[in-house]
Amino acid sequence: MNDNFSTTLVKAQQIKDYIKKQENGCTLTEIAKNVKLNKTTTYRLLQTLVTLKDLIKVNRRYYLNQYFNANYLPVGWLASRIVQPLVNKYELSAFLGMPFNQQLVITQVIAFEKRLNDFHQLGKAQAFNTSAMGKCALAFMNQTVQTDVLTRTKLQTQTKNSLTDQNSLAYSLQIIKDQGYALDDEEVELENRYLAVPVFDKNEQLVGTLGVLGTKTTLQRRKINKLVHDLQIASSQLTGQIFNN
Template sequence: MKEEVHNADQKRDRVQVVERAFGLLDALVKSGGSATAGQLKSVSGLAGPTVHRLLHTLMHIGVVHQLPNKEYALGANLVPLGEGATRQLGSLAVPQMQSLVAELGESVNMAAMESEMVVYIAQVPSPHSMRMFTEVGRRAYLHSTGVGKAMLATLPEDRVREVLRSTGMQAITPKTLTKPQALLDQLPVISAQGYAIDDEEQELGVRCLAVPIPQGPTRMALSVSGPTARMTDAFIRHATPLMTRTAAEIARKLTRG
């Protein structure tokens, strides 16, 4: 009986340690990605000795590292974990995306913002012989894609400027926006209307309609793309409410886990 009680206590302790470790990682994120041990103690609510023990273990497994200024930051070993989780989110949304393709007849993509880039995490192709195909895992710039602009429109302006300074605004096609202010002027309009358009800015001959996925576990967007001849203004007016509805359904599904 005593052994059973001891084992139960050990299980509770192990669960608590895991919760505290993830709480500390969350505190790092809330602190902007790096913080001192004292700041982490304040944000997490954990005792100082507990913070130091957890940091030592997290550093040992590479999910936290210490900067030259003695602050702690998220480590490189979190990257494949995050990428794997993001891909899984995409697979969960495929049934809703398939329904959207059946209604609209064009390719539907789902993308996430990852390291200041767009990464495509799911696609359901159009049944047309002439269709758009985007490989899952492919990366693209935020400023030149519909999904990227839809996600940028959900960010504060200072964060958008920071992203654009970091990545630059390369001209992917002659129609790509290459001046920060030109994009910044679009973002309030995108936010107000609830959708973004990539009008041959990523690929000539291709138009894309994108909507943000609201309140998801990470910043994400949904898009439908096709040849400009089929992606008319009338198509966009018809597709926008369907896209918005599907994005909300996906958000609810992902939030429920």
């Protein structure tokens, strides 16, 4: 064998080729078994491919990055710099999420110092109908895409307050689009309240949502108008600085 031949690269490509064929992603165990590698080697290669952004990990399943559409919402220090002042000002955790595989995936968490457990939301997928962030994404999607998603998605129940009726959800989505934001009370977790606004690319196409989470005490209704205003400014800054650079 040629001394310049890299078996590591071959193994990484085998992993990518296998994942490419799996529409719903696959776990570490599935990949190791089908590519015939031990779990330690497979895990190391998967982590490297995620770091290189060849793969995305969501809820312990791996996907090719290309399956996230071209309007993938970048995350990292830039988003943190824009959103962190809101976290400090309102003492609420903030989240960035994007639609993927008929769900809303949390791609970044900027947690308030007294809510560090909110970091556990990173990478989690939510049914569109069960949270403000999901409903906000649905409301501002291209109409054709929205119809397709609603047709293919079974409405789920997260808590007793989740919207599971198609007509009620459609009515809610129209209100969200008209007012420019989504709010839910205890639809994801009891005693918690979510508020979310859309994030667009430079062509005004939805790429994700920006949301905040607090209790019904910390995220009070009397603060909502001001908070929505600040979230919308942050959303515009994300669009301008990320997509127009």
